[in-house]
Amino acid sequence: MINIVLFGKPGAGKGTQAEFLKGKYNLTHLSTGDIFRYNIKNGTDLGKLAQTFMDQGELVPDDVTIKMLQAEVDNNPNSAGFLFDGFPRTLSQAEALDVFLASKSESITATIALEADDEILVARLLDRGKTSGRPDDQDEEKIRNRYQEYNEKTAPLMGYYKEQGKFYAVNGIGSIDEITLRLSEVIDNL
Numbered sequence: 318m319i320n321i322v323l324f325g326k327p328g329a330g331k332g333t334q335a336e337f338l339k340g341k342y343n344l345t346h347l348s349t350g351d352i353f354r355y356n357i358k359n360g361t362d363l364g365k366l367a368q369t370f371m372d373q374g375e376l377v378p379d380d381v382t383i384k385m386l387q388a389e390v391d392n393n394p395n396s397a398g399f400l401f402d403g404f405p406r407t408l409s410q411a412e413a414l415d416v417f418l419a420s421k422s423e424s425i426t427a428t429i430a431l432e433a434d435d436e437i438l439v440a441r442l443l444d445r446g447k448t449s450g451r452p453d454d455q456d457e458e459k460i461r462n463r464y465q466e467y468n469e470k471t472a473p474l475m476g477y478y479k480e481q482g483k484f485y486a487v488n489g490i491g492s493i494d495e496i497t498l499r500l501s502e503v504i505d506n507l
């Protein structure tokens with residue numbers, strides 16, 4: 318089983334690349350952002366709770382996110398591996414994921430970061446906001462808040478995975494195909 322964490326700032330292209338990688342490596346793609354948006358669209362209790370945080374560009378509380386993610390993994394017992402996209406985003410989420418996977422005699426194989434400059438990413442998100450309908454992509458202040466959340470809470474995860482010898486970074490600027498190729502090179506050499 319291979320379990321990959323796709324890591325990167327908002328707008329870095331995690332979702333786009335996950336679409337290609339999941340087919341290529343037969344992985345189950347779990348995007349916490351997509352799962353939250355699905356719940357919001359369907360008016361579930363989880364969706365109502367998550368929306369209050371997401372709309373402001375804040376992270377949804379760890380206990381809620383961790384429980385949801387674990388349920389998604391449990392719902393895919395025959396998976397050949399997982400591609401985690403947007404999770405973990407805090408140190409407690411990363412620790413909880415390790416403990417949870419260990420309870421299934423599994424572990425994270427690698428964390429791959431898509432790297433790109435902040436100003437390019439903000440422009441990408443504002444552009445996406447014109448068509449995505451995502452409230453968190455339409456307001457520069459909310460976007461900046463997501464970067465602040467990333468810098469404070471998510472960036473420290475790089476050290477966590479580096480210490481475990483599981484951190485890889487690829488240049489996230491280029492065509493979609495070029496970036497898929499860069500990610501594939503890392504995965505093929507794991």
Ligand SMILES: Nc1ncnc2c1ncn2[C@@H]1O[C@H](COP(=O)(O)OP(=O)(O)O)[C@@H](O)[C@H]1O
Nearest residue numbers: 327328349350370371375376377382403404406
């Ligand atoms: N692991 C997580 N922990 C807490 N909140 C999350 C997590 N994943 C997604 N969210 C919430 O969903 C929002 C959108 O996430 P996502 O679709 O991954 O977008 P992006 O990476 O472009 O910011 C986040 O800003 C946050 O509010």
